[in-house]
Structure formats: C-alpha cells, structure tokens
Amino acid sequence: MRRGVCPAVMGDLLVSLADQNVPALHPKYSILRLERHKRACLTWGRRLAKVMPFAPWIARYLPLSFETKVQLDALPRPQLAYGMFAAAMQARALGLEAITAAELGVFAGAGLRCMERYAARIEAIPDLHGVRIEVVGFDRGEGLPASDDPRDAPYWFEAGLFRVDIEVVRRSLRRARFLVGDVADTVSDFLALGLPPLGFVSFDLDYYRSTVDALRILAIPDQRLLPRVLCYFDDIFGVSDLTILGPCVGEEAAIGEWNASNPRRPLAPVTGLRHKRPFAAPWNDQYWALHLWDHPLYNVGINPLT
Numbered sequence: 001m002r003r004g005v006c007p008a009v010m011g012d013l014l015v016s017l018a019d020q021n022v023p024a025l026h027p028k029y030s031i032l033r034l035e036r037h038k039r040a041c042l043t044w045g046r047r048l049a050k051v052m053p054f055a056p057w058i059a060r061y062l063p064l065s066f067e068t069k070v071q072l073d074a075l076p077r078p079q080l081a082y083g084m085f086a087a088a089m090q091a092r093a094l095g096l097e098a099i100t101a102a103e104l105g106v107f108a109g110a111g112l113r114c115m116e117r118y119a120a121r122i123e124a125i126p127d128l129h130g131v132r133i134e135v136v137g138f139d140r141g142e143g144l145p146a147s148d149d150p151r152d153a154p155y156w157f158e159a160g161l162f163r164v165d166i167e168v169v170r171r172s173l174r175r176a177r178f179l180v181g182d183v184a185d186t187v188s189d190f191l192a193l194g195l196p197p198l199g200f201v202s203f204d205l206d207y208y209r210s211t212v213d214a215l216r217i218l219a220i221p222d223q224r225l226l227p228r229v230l231c232y233f234d235d236i237f238g239v240s241d242l243t244i245l246g247p248c249v250g251e252e253a254a255i256g257e258w259n260a261s262n263p264r265r266p267l268a269p270v271t272g273l274r275h276k277r278p279f280a281a282p283w284n285d286q287y288w289a290l291h292l293w294d295h296p297l298y299n300v301g302i303n304p305l306t
C-alpha cells in the first residue's frame, strides 16, 4: 500500500462505515456518501482481489452492510443485487420514492425470492431514504414453448424444459407479484398494475422469440420507466462450448431487433462495468441499459459532486 493514499482511502471507508445508521439530511449528500463508500470498496476490494480472489464467498458470511456486500459480490445472485441497488440509487438521486424490479423467466422462483430479499435490504439502507421497491415476476409455468426458429437455439433448449408447479412457486413468494402466462400476453398486463417506474429488469427466458416479446415491457410510457433502465440478460453466452450464441441468435438477436425499431430508446451494453467492480465477473458482460433519450428526466443532473 502506498503511503498517503492509504489514509485517505481508509478515511473514506471509516466514514462510510460509521455513517451507515443515519441518513444524510439532504438526498444529494446521501448519494455522495454512497458514492464514496463505493469508491472505498473498489479500492480496497481490488487489493483484496489480488491476494484473495475468493473473498466474495467469505464476505457473504461476515456482518457487513448490504451495500458493502453488493459492491463485493458477496451475495448469492450479485447480478440481481447490483441492478436493483443501482436503480434504487438512480431513483433516489432523481427524487423518486419508488421503483419496480422485474424478472422475466422465474422457473422455481430462486431468483425472484432473492429479489424479494434484496428489495427489503435496499429499502432499509438509510442513505436511500426509504426508496420502495416493488418486485414482479413473469412465467408461463409450462417451461420453454415448442420452437423450430433457429434463433431460439432449439438444438440446445428443449420444449418443456423448466416446467414448474406455478402454485408452489406462488406460495413460496413473500411480496412479489407473479404474472402467469406467456410473456407475449402478460407484459401488456404489467402496465395495468400501476406500479412505480421500472428501474431494473432481469431477462431470463432463454429464447430469442420470448425475449423479443418480453422486451415490449420497455415500450411503455416514459413516466413508467426510469430514464436509464438497467437490464440483465442471463443468456447472452452459454456455459457450454456447444451453445454458440451471438448477435444473430438468442437474447442478443432480440436486443438487435429492439434497437432497429426503437432508435430513441437504445439498449446499449454498460461498457466497462467490470472496471467498476472490485471482483470482475462474467455477469459484468451481461448488462445492458435502456436509454430513454426523450424521457423528461434523462438530462436532469444527478452528479452529487456538482
């Protein structure tokens, strides 16, 4: 550790740890404090990553604050926690009181239950001043639909895969709303729920066609969306060398189609996300953001340093 840098960073870390129980009086200072905390985690986390690359697994079991765990990936589904936390921060910086986080493709509900828990933890972060998070999930219950569209990669995904008992899933949920049916139909029911602006969406439907239908959730009026909606795509690349995905098949093909028909609402990769994380991970390359250039809040200043 270099002399001079260390005390400054240490100071940041101590300030952010010490401040955690009391929110700053003005949301702007709260955002500043969260930013400083993030930077301290980044600096210390990077050092830790060099000597202890498995630190996130250990940190899961340490009594750290939730925002520290989000920054260190010390949670079972860090990709979901990141998007929800970043969306809540954006909402707070814009002075909004609530957001919605959605998962498209729920299966047995493991991801959605994580989102419920993360929503409760984020709502309790003092510096977010009680920003509320509604959670909503979508699934048809019968697993993947039959398909012979090559863009769905049916050579890998089989019809009926992920079939689940919807009632069991529903009973396992604590607070999430659950829209059952084909997303081609249910995304239009979303608007009628009258939920706060959508700030985070996890797309996990495997197929190109299902993702094209699901992306219509981003075609709702401006006031029902944050100006920048964080989108996680679970199936951008498969783990197996037998699934060869890319811009012409699967989720990425659906994103390309969205961009071709929505020039004022581009979906763009969150470039360089891995450089903003102390522990770079594959999910960093699975993040896109919807930019709503015509949203009345898109150009509103949220830089806490100005």
Ligand SMILES: C[S@@+](CC[C@H](N)C(=O)[O-])C[C@H]1O[C@@H](n2cnc3c(N)ncnc32)[C@H](O)[C@@H]1O
Binding pocket: 103, 104, 105, 106, 107, 108, 109, 110, 111, 112, 138, 139, 140, 141, 142, 143, 144, 145, 161, 162, 163, 181, 182, 183, 184, 204, 205, 206, 207, 210, 213
């Ligand atoms: C990989 S699983 C989701 C896993 C889940 N996100 C998790 O973390 O456990 C994919 C899910 O997408 C659902 N699905 C695929 N196409 C769909 C469609 N057109 N409408 C509704 N659900 C669909 C399937 O039923 C399946 O449960």
